[in-house]
Amino acid sequence: MLNPELKLNTKMFDEKVEQVPIRQGFGEGLLAAGEKNLQVVGLCADLTESTKMNLFSEKFPNRFIQVGVAEQNLAAVASGLAAMGKIPFISSYAMFSPGRNWEQIRTTICYNDRPVKIAGSHAGISVGPDGGTHQAIEDIAITRVIPRLVVLSPCDSIEAKKATMLSTDTGTPVYIRLAREKTPVMTTESTPFEIGKAQIFWQSTKPQTGIVATGALLHRTLLAAKELEEQGIEVEVMNLSTIKPLAEQALIEFAKKTGRIITVEEHQIRGGMGSAVAECLAKNFPVPMEFIGVDDLFGQSGTPDELIEHYGMDTKSIIKAVNKILKR
Amino acid sequence: MEITDEKLIELKEKANNIRISLIEALILAGSGHTAGPLDMADIFTVLYFHTLKHNPKEPEWSERDRLVLSNGHICPVLYSTMAHAGYFPIEELKTLRKFGSRLQGHPHRDFLPMLETSSGPLGTGLSQAVGMALADKIDHGLTGKRRIYALLSDGEQECGQTWEAAMLAGKEKLHNLTAVIDRNNIQIDGYTENVMPLESLSDKWRAWNWHVIEIDGHNMEEIADAFSAAEAIFGKPTVIIAHTIAGRGVPEFERDYRWHGSPPGKGPTDKVPADKQGEVALNELRTLGGKIRSEHQ
Numbered sequence: 001m002l003n004p005e006l007k008l009n010t011k012m013f014d015e016k017v018e019q020v021p022i023r024q025g026f027g028e029g030l031l032a033a034g035e036k037n038l039q040v041v042g043l044c045a046d047l048t049e050s051t052k053m054n055l056f057s058e059k060f061p062n063r064f065i066q067v068g069v070a071e072q073n074l075a076a077v078a079s080g081l082a083a084m085g086k087i088p089f090i091s092s093y094a095m096f097s098p099g100r101n102w103e104q105i106r107t108t109i110c111y112n113d114r115p116v117k118i119a120g121s122h123a124g125i126s127v128g129p130d131g132g133t134h135q136a137i138e139d140i141a142i143t144r145v146i147p148r149l150v151v152l153s154p155c156d157s158i159e160a161k162k163a164t165m166l167s168t169d170t171g172t173p174v175y176i177r178l179a180r181e182k183t184p185v186m187t188t189e190s191t192p193f194e195i196g197k198a199q200i201f202w203q204s205t206k207p208q209t210g211i212v213a214t215g216a217l218l219h220r221t222l223l224a225a226k227e228l229e230e231q232g233i234e235v236e237v238m239n240l241s242t243i244k245p246l247a248e249q250a251l252i253e254f255a256k257k258t259g260r261i262i263t264v265e266e267h268q269i270r271g272g273m274g275s276a277v278a279e280c281l282a283k284n285f286p287v288p289m290e291f292i293g294v295d296d297l298f299g300q301s302g303t304p305d306e307l308i309e310h311y312g313m314d315t316k317s318i319i320k321a322v323n324k325i326l327k328r
Numbered sequence: 329m330e331i332t333d334e335k336l337i338e339l340k341e342k343a344n345n346i347r348i349s350l351i352e353a354l355i356l357a358g359s360g361h362t363a364g365p366l367d368m369a370d371i372f373t374v375l376y377f378h379t380l381k382h383n384p385k386e387p388e389w390s391e392r393d394r395l396v397l398s399n400g401h402i403c404p405v406l407y408s409t410m411a412h413a414g415y416f417p418i419e420e421l422k423t424l425r426k427f428g429s430r431l432q433g434h435p436h437r438d439f440l441p442m443l444e445t446s447s448g449p450l451g452t453g454l455s456q457a458v459g460m461a462l463a464d465k466i467d468h469g470l471t472g473k474r475r476i477y478a479l480l481s482d483g484e485q486e487c488g489q490t491w492e493a494a495m496l497a498g499k500e501k502l503h504n505l506t507a508v509i510d511r512n513n514i515q516i517d518g519y520t521e522n523v524m525p526l527e528s529l530s531d532k533w534r535a536w537n538w539h540v541i542e543i544d545g546h547n548m549e550e551i552a553d554a555f556s557a558a559e560a561i562f563g564k565p566t567v568i569i570a571h572t573i574a575g576r577g578v579p580e581f582e583r584d585y586r587w588h589g590s591p592p593g594k595g596p597t598d599k600v601p602a603d604k605q606g607e608v609a610l611n612e613l614r615t616l617g618g619k620i621r622s623e624h625q
Contacts, residue, residue: 076455
């Protein structure tokens, strides 16, 4: 059952569940952060509306800088602004930032210890018809290896808004992973959120396996948990929206309680959130694991649903992974 | 700011001492870059001892001008100048590139927080300086008192990001930004015009709406005047293309691209044998190229 303490959206399993793009939450969060803190500035590389930074740029034109299609410059200019006390948010598609400008993020922002916030929209395969060039499924891997960089992967628009607002005050660089498509809203304004904390969204008394999910796929994971419950299989589902710093103690407890772990992410299996969880558990409390994600392939055009199914990240695939791990 | 004859003499002496210190540091380090630091010593001297608004006793002073060294590999001249200006003891230069030293092989703020930026990977410094200039403009409009200086190499003109930053600075009319290009015509693999022709450099910068000044990068008066002139330019950033002689101050090293990335003792041996390179360099500097007798002779 859904964890009542978290005050989650009880209508999340309805067919007409409210759906909002995760990037919308970023736009609203940045606007709110900008209203609260005059040092917040926004920079974009020609994707202002697409990344929802337009909500900020329209309200605060004097604190918005349009750098054009120049993601490397985007990152390093933000570093310079941060050096003067600003709190810069930079936005583009994840493929280009932190994709194209990785070294600038590493050196001018993180190595330099500048608190720039990097919003990478259109992460994951569910970008859809634009095809593989625009589907960032390597961004978690390349960001979580950079010292100092906090890596956030909110599950819905409300969590994205909270993550954006809280990232303003971390004093560190932060990467916020955002998805393009409309995503079912699972949390509510009352759901607690803290950077670095994992939350059990779906509870059971005698879980046979634990599932750790991040981003929008959390919804499909919860659907799988519900379906499995109807079949008499008990699982617990954790929302891991902070990939770095990793909630190690919570993961160890989760593994101890459930005895098996499946990870679910819209990302390459190699190097992603599942790898981070495996690194933690292998060292502290090894349990059998299965990994749901893209298995060393590039994306392609299609509808989000078609692609999620094709690459084995749909509800059916999650249930299959549960059945598989229960036999181990 | 006008410069007096006495000041010019003082600056020339300083520059020579800065060159001596950086060569001493490179000899002890046994690795590092020689040509660029030597040829930028005059410009660093003018900046730290004449032009920059700064306080070595209070490096965090918020009203200071900002100096971003983009081509971090020439940091021996940055460190040497900062030491001579009083930021840290000159003695500390001996730790250059050693384990635990604040003077990392390429500048790193974690070790030396008084640096404006960590640098090394080429082509990113101008962007950071543009960010600083933008921040000042956001806060103070056209009346800000702080100036932002970006020091670039000519090899970095091959980096696409340099042009991304130049374009943005031109668009934003960053009058508070002065960039300096060390036009020494060399890079690791050879002479710039063979590796990747850059000319006409001045036309390229003018095309992005920058004010361009070309100077002799070893003439103290011209250097000081150029920085002063840049302050008076309204509505545009300024780039100073400083024509320099790679390895300036040690005639045996001058104009030879092979000295780009070698320290004395590990440079080309056709003019000076490896074991004599340090001694020859220091002797040339201490005698001002043989014009005066060295106290060591």
